[in-house]
Amino acid sequence: MNEMPTHSKKLFIKTYGCQMNVYDSDRMADALAPHGYQPTGDIAEADLVLLNTCHIREKASEKVFSELGRLKELRDARRAVGADMKIGVAGCVAQAEGEEIIARSPVVDLVFGPQAYHRLPDLIARSERGQVVDTDFPQEDKFEHLPAAKKEVTIKRGLTAFLTVQEGCDKFCSFCVVPYTRGAEVSRPVRQVLAEARGLVEAGVKEITLLGQNVNAYHGLDETGRSVGLGELAFLLADIPGLERLRYTTSHPRDMDDALIAAHRDLAVLMPYLHLPVQSGSDRILKAMNRRHTGAEYLALITRIKAARPDMALSGDFIVGFPGETDADFEATLSIIREVGYASAFSFKYSTRPGTPGAEMGDQIAEEVKTERLYRLQELVNAQAAAFHQSCVGKTLPVLIERPGRNPGQVGGRSPYLQAVHLEGGADLIGAIHQVEIVGTGTNSLTGRLKVAAAA
Ligand code: 5AD
Ligand code: SF4
Numbered sequence: 001m002n003e004m005p006t007h008s009k010k011l012f013i014k015t016y017g018c019q020m021n022v023y024d025s026d027r028m029a030d031a032l033a034p035h036g037y038q039p040t041g042d043i044a045e046a047d048l049v050l051l052n053t054c055h056i057r058e059k060a061s062e063k064v065f066s067e068l069g070r071l072k073e074l075r076d077a078r079r080a081v082g083a084d085m086k087i088g089v090a091g092c093v094a095q096a097e098g099e100e101i102i103a104r105s106p107v108v109d110l111v112f113g114p115q116a117y118h119r120l121p122d123l124i125a126r127s128e129r130g131q132v133v134d135t136d137f138p139q140e141d142k143f144e145h146l147p148a149a150k151k152e153v154t155i156k157r158g159l160t161a162f163l164t165v166q167e168g169c170d171k172f173c174s175f176c177v178v179p180y181t182r183g184a185e186v187s188r189p190v191r192q193v194l195a196e197a198r199g200l201v202e203a204g205v206k207e208i209t210l211l212g213q214n215v216n217a218y219h220g221l222d223e224t225g226r227s228v229g230l231g232e233l234a235f236l237l238a239d240i241p242g243l244e245r246l247r248y249t250t251s252h253p254r255d256m257d258d259a260l261i262a263a264h265r266d267l268a269v270l271m272p273y274l275h276l277p278v279q280s281g282s283d284r285i286l287k288a289m290n291r292r293h294t295g296a297e298y299l300a301l302i303t304r305i306k307a308a309r310p311d312m313a314l315s316g317d318f319i320v321g322f323p324g325e326t327d328a329d330f331e332a333t334l335s336i337i338r339e340v341g342y343a344s345a346f347s348f349k350y351s352t353r354p355g356t357p358g359a360e361m362g363d364q365i366a367e368e369v370k371t372e373r374l375y376r377l378q379e380l381v382n383a384q385a386a387a388f389h390q391s392c393v394g395k396t397l398p399v400l401i402e403r404p405g406r407n408p409g410q411v412g413g414r415s416p417y418l419q420a421v422h423l424e425g426g427a428d429l430i431g432a433i434h435q436v437e438i439v440g441t442g443t444n445s446l447t448g449r450l451k452v453a454a455a456a
Contacts, residue, residue, distance in 0.1 A: 008036055010037070010045050010048070011037040011047070011050070012040055012041075012046035012048070013039070013049075014052065014067070016051070016060055016064070017092070023162040023163070023164050024052060024091070024117060025052045026157065027146050029149075030148065030149045031121065032120060032121065033147075033150075035121045044074055044078075048087075049071060049074075049086070049087050050089075050090050051068070051088070051090065053089060053090065053092060053093035054092055054093065055092035055097075056176075056178070057348060057351040058352070061093045064089065065105065068087070068105045068107055068108065071087050072107040075087065075107060086127065087108050087109050088108070088110040089108055089110075089112075090112055092113075092177070092182065094112055094113050095114060095135050095182070096177065098111045098133045098134075098135040099133060102131050102133060109127040109131060109132070110123050110126075111132070111133045111135070112133070112135065113135040113137075114181075115136065115137050115138055115183070116134040116136065116142075118146045119134065137183050144192075148199055152203075154203035154204070154205065158205075158403075159204065159206045159430075160206065160207040160208075160209065160400070160402065160414075161208055161209070162208075163193065163197060163200065163209070163210055163211065164211045164212065165211065165215065165233070166186065166188065166212030166215050167185075168183045168184050168213060169214045169217075170184055171214060171217075171290075171292075172290055174357035175319060175322060175358040177353045178213050180355055180356070185214060187212075187217075187218050187220040189222075190223075190233065194236060197237055201243045204431070206244045206400055206431070206433075207246070207247070207414075208237070208245070208247070209248065210247070212250070213250065214252050215249060215250060216248065216252060216256055216257075216260055217230075217252065220233065229257060230255075231258075231263040232259055234248075235267065243269060244400065245271050245400060245416075245433075246270050247271050247418075250277065250317075251276050253277075253278065253298050253301055254291075256276065261305055262308065264305065264312065271417075272309050272312045272313060272417065273313045273418045274305065274315065275316070276301075277316050277317035278291075278317075278336060280322065280332070280333050281295045281335055281337070282295070282329035282330075282333060283296075283332075285324070285329045285332075289319075289322060289358075290357070295332065302340055314340055315342060316342055316345050316346070317348070318333060318345060318347040318348070318381075319348050319349075320374045321349050321369060321373060321374075322350045323362065323363050324361065324365075325373075330373050333377065337377070337380055342384050342388075344385050345384070348374075349370040349371065349374050388417075389419060389444075389445075389446060392415070392417075392419070392438045395437075396435050396451050397421070397435075397448070398416060398435060398436075399413040399415055399433065399448065400432075401413035401425070401429045403430065405423075409424055409426070410422055411423060411425045415436075415446065419445065419446050421436060421445065421446045422442070422445060422446070422448070423449060424449070435450075435451040436449065
């Protein structure tokens with residue numbers, strides 16, 4: 001870690017999948033920075049290319065193998081001029097298919113899972129002597145060994161930052177590979193989370209999104225060895241001076257406890273936008289998915305959350321075509337969507353994941369049926385998202401202005417409900433929350449007009 005860079009090497013990380021991978025990619029860059037690796041935006045000049053992969057659905061892993069084919073050409077082009085390119089595969093495909101990747105793609109120098117990121121410099125050194133695979137789940141705490149980014153690097157990444165507080169999942173939904181690729185649930189200690197959050201805020205970050213595969217199952221230990229839940233953690237984070245916004249994702253309905261709901265009631269920094277996947281509205285399918293709650297229980301939970309925070313905007317994930325899903329089951333999903341009214345939603349065709357219970361189930365649904373159901377579902381949620389955006393027109397919302405806009409003289413940021421907002425204004429607005437009157441909607445965004453010079 002104290003090793004001084006001998007000469008600068010160029011690093012390109014391509015990230016697939018969820019925000020946890022985005023966070024991990026940054027941490028890999030941080031682990032390599034002391035060893036002389038500088039990020040580049042041009043893959044063709046990279047000395048090291050890392051693919052941070054996702055295994056959640058079939059297409060995600062197929063993309064990796066086609067990318068490796070393209071990388072071989074780039075590497076050969078570099079070798080032809082006397083340079084080289086090392087190629088590494090990280091993330092969940094690496095974890096799940098380590099040896100197979102090496103066998104299928106001789107172009108790969110190293111394959112390593114999410115628990116090995118702190119060993120990355122060592123793995124690269126070892127790869128000089130041949131292909132390396134590291135997909136162990138070690139006992140040691142990788143976060144203790146991963147260096148933090150320098151302040152200037154942190155703020156260059158943006159005013160909003162991700163912070164992983166929890167990894168893995170013990171829920172074993174029958175469609176999902178996460179419990180196998182990311183392992184059992186582990187929460188980072190409270191002290192570590194608070195220290196990382198303070199570091200981010202001191203570097204200038206205004207908004208933190210806490211991440212975890214099942215983030216609201218967070219149960220980190222405090223200094224006295226007591227288990228602290230996400231609600232209590234939110235209260236502790238809210239005390240950090242300069243932290244203006246706090247979010248978290250992704251949550252399971254079963255772990256939405258009273259303390260977390262109370263945090264939504266009491267904490268102004270905790271943003272009124274909640275990603276709370278239900279996956280299906282049919283109790284039969286929810287049971288087969290091993291979600292461990294019914295549609296009615298989910299709706300009752302939403303009612304409690306809205307009682308605590310009436311303007312809460314909801315987002316969800318939906319799977320269509322789970323094995324055995326009938327037309328009536330699918331209609332129940334549409335019906336729960338109508339009942340909740342989502343501000344945004346992510347929806348997927350069920351994709352068989354080897355090793356999961358869903359893969360063994362009979363009555364797999366035909367592709368055309370999945371396609372048609374997905375289309376109908378997306379029509380509904382798109383209309384709901386448009387209606388939600390429309391309902392904001394005429395309101396004044398606090399917008400964290402984060403970056404220059406698409407056109408000169410414009411800036412862009414996010415509303416409390418995670419909507420992108422564009423407005424006329426100078427770069428001096430960037431970095432603070434401003435009151436913005438919403439005057440119109442675009443595709444997936446809002447347009448606004450600056451109301452007040454600056455919020456406190
Ligand atoms: N097929 C389709 N969608 C899936 N998801 C997880 N596993 C699968 C699968 N096998 C979706 C779920 C989850 C989101 C991250 O991805 O909706 O909430
Ligand atoms: Fe997968 Fe279910 Fe765990 Fe979410 S809660 S990561 S869907 S097993």
